[in-house]
Amino acid sequence: MSDVTADAGPSGPLLAADGTPLKKKLAQTTRQAKIRALLLTAPLVVFLLAGFVFPIGQMLWRSIHNPAFSDVLPNLAVALKTWDGGGVPGEDIFEIAVADLKQSREDRSIGRAATRVNYELPGSRSLFTSTARKVNKIDGPPYKEKLIELDKDWDDPVLWSILKRVSNDYTASFYLSAVDRKYDVNGNIVSEAEVQQIYVKLFMRTFWMSALITFLCFLLAFPVSYLLSVLPLRTSNLLMILVLLPFWTSLLVRTTAWIAMLQSEGVVNDILVTTGLVGDENRAQLIYNQTGTIIAMTHILLPFMILPLYSVMKTIPPSYMRAARSLGANSLTAFRRVYFPQTVPGIAAGTLLVFILSIGFYITPALVGGQDGQMISNLIAFHMQSSLNWSLAAALGGILLASVLILYWLYNKLVGVDNLKFG
Amino acid sequence: MSGTGSGKSSTFVEFVNVQKSYDGETLVVKNLNLQIQRGEFLTMLGPSGSGKTTTLMMLAGFEMATHGDILLDGQPINHVPPHKRGIGMVFQNYALFPHMTVAENLAFPLEVRGMGQAEREEKVQRVLDMVELGSFGARMPAQLSGGQQQRVAVARALVFDPELVLMDEPLGALDKNLREQMQYEIKHIHENLGVTVVYVTHDQSEALTMSDRIAVFNDGVIQQLAAPAVLYEKPENAFCAAFIGENNKLNGTVTSATKTSVKVKLETGETVTALPVNISGKKGETTTLSLRPERVTVNPRSKSLPNMFEGIVQEVIYLGDHIRTRLDIAGHDDFIVKIPNSAAHPALNPGTKVKVGWSAEDCRALDAVASA
Known part of the structure; x- marks a missing residue:
């Protein structure tokens, strides 16, 4: 009188009437319902991914990742990363800087890099734009001397420490700005001047x-x-x-x-x-x-x-x-x-x-x-x-x-x- | 049993010429006069829309009487707000506060009366024990079964020792077995505590089981106010006869009448001898004869009953304790006879002819209603 559907051995899994395990059988019968549910929601899922998750992700990414400087002055950025910092760098880096500036003049792209540096060092924008205009006058070494001759601000250690910082694409400085903080010259986090705290x-x-x-x-x-x-x-x-x-x-x-x-x-x-x-x-x-x-x-x-x-x-x-x-x-x-x-x-x-x-x-x-x-x-x-x-x-x-x-x-x-x- | 002669002291609730209208055009309750005795279990029974719940709500204070007075213990309470009437009430869906535990629900009426915590806890426990839910105080109402919620609702209506408890179809949401069990429990609580209970239901068996007296409502009017047995055995009008219990209706016209008996000619020409109840006795008056199915005798000895008819069996339904048989008699094919399931009961088969008879006292001549 044993009933096949309920016939489970003392240890074995419960079997359906045709001998397949009950769990498997259940999964088979519910699979179609699951596929249908997936298909019904698919358009919305795609739309949400494309219209919501992706743009917001990109926007948040942008808040910590800003490659403007390394895009425009790529060689200088690489060189600055290996530079040990402190003071004003030597002739080799100035040579790369001049070459990159010349290239940026050709591409007319210096504005982007200038803006990026300007966020960190307000008022520095014109240094880049005016230097780029005149950089073609420099036709040979000594690059350091000639560049400083064009604009003596290039001799400023503060500028170079900031350039080293922005040469890194990843930065927390935008979040710092968003809470009225900033890096000082030495890379410490300090409060923004009171008038600029908004x-x-x-x-x-x-x-x-x-x-x-x-x-x-x-x-x-x-x-x-x-x-x-x-x-x-x-x-x-x-x-x-x-x-x-x-x-x-x-x-x-x-x-x-x-x-x-x-x-x-x-x-x-x-x-x-x-x-x-x-x-x-x-x-x-x-x-x-x-x-x-x-x-x-x-x-x-x-x-x-x-x-x-x-x-x-x-x-x-x-x-x-x-x-x-x-x-x-x-x-x-x-x-x-x-x-x-x-x-x-x-x-x-x-x-x-x-x-x-x-x-x-x-x-x-x-x-x-x-x-x-x-x-x-x-x-x-x-x-x-x-x-x-x-x-x-x-x-x-x-x-x-x-x-x-x-x-x-x-x-x-x-x-x-x-x-x-x-x- | 009408209560008019019982003296002032025992009348606890009194409706005097009470009328109620919601829209100013129709009366939901028409000139209600009702006296409820102290300690009585009175049921208001009627179909929905008959005015019974409105009457209860007026007594509880949630509806204002359009006209007339409601007296509680001799004092008019028309202008007393509900929370000062001291009337316990059990609602249709229990209305247990879902955000409070059972104990908090029960303590609520004591708390708003400013009772101290120790006394409160003692009373709550006592009333919980009374409804046999002693260990359920910490539960939330949603964690209780329907029957348990029902008991908590009853306990909450009783915990502050009101003299009057109103119940608005409290058992409507329960299944049949539980409902019957709760009927007895409520009845016993009533007997033990001696409170006055006014109970509203549309379930006639509930009313018959529990009540001291039943007020049958229809169309805003009390059709009959009587003890259950009286109401069942001696309905005063066609509505009560039809509403309470099963009932065979035969329509006809009066041919002759004395004080104790009346001859009624049915539409098909047969004459029935009946008891005049709610007719004037004029010749030619139309009347509805009411006859309980269990009062019909099958195969009576000839001439032993004043009313003897031959019918054709239409349908036989086996119901265990009795056999329900539908006959075609005098042009009525919905004539029901209940035959007790005893060894001696006659075996009937559809299509066969059968003799039935009944006494004149069991066949009550009532006001005429259109035949169904």
């Missing part, structure tokens, strides 16, 4: 403003979400459309609308003046400063707080509050002890979402932020588009990315990611 302050401001915006979003979103979750479906759907309406409007349009609202001759100020709350001569400065950025961003990011809150609140049956009240808790206690703790997953998801979105926000601060409403992304954009210091932009972006990851990790510790509910 990035740490800007990071702090970005985090602080993002936290404030997140908090304001929470304050505004919580009651609205609650209302949405308890209203009858028809009404709540209508209100939901109003909440989502901003999603369907261009970010630019919304930001510009805030300009129309908040500027000194704008709607809000006009109302304040008309009602006599504020005199015509001291209209409130509500835009092109931090206030403007905070107001506009709170508005723009509000739906990202409302949606997760709503989706969590929707699942809390009203019977919990009723139970709490029937057990003797007044409305406030029932809310505090029973309702609020159950909304925590939604609050966690909403705050995480809004905070992460806002520390990377760009358009709105750029348009309404003025001077003190700028955030770190605006500076990243500046280095990408205007100063063309992509390595520094990449370093700033890298720090931003790292802080988001740290934040996420912290959140996971405190709330637990499986506790987050986005919808």
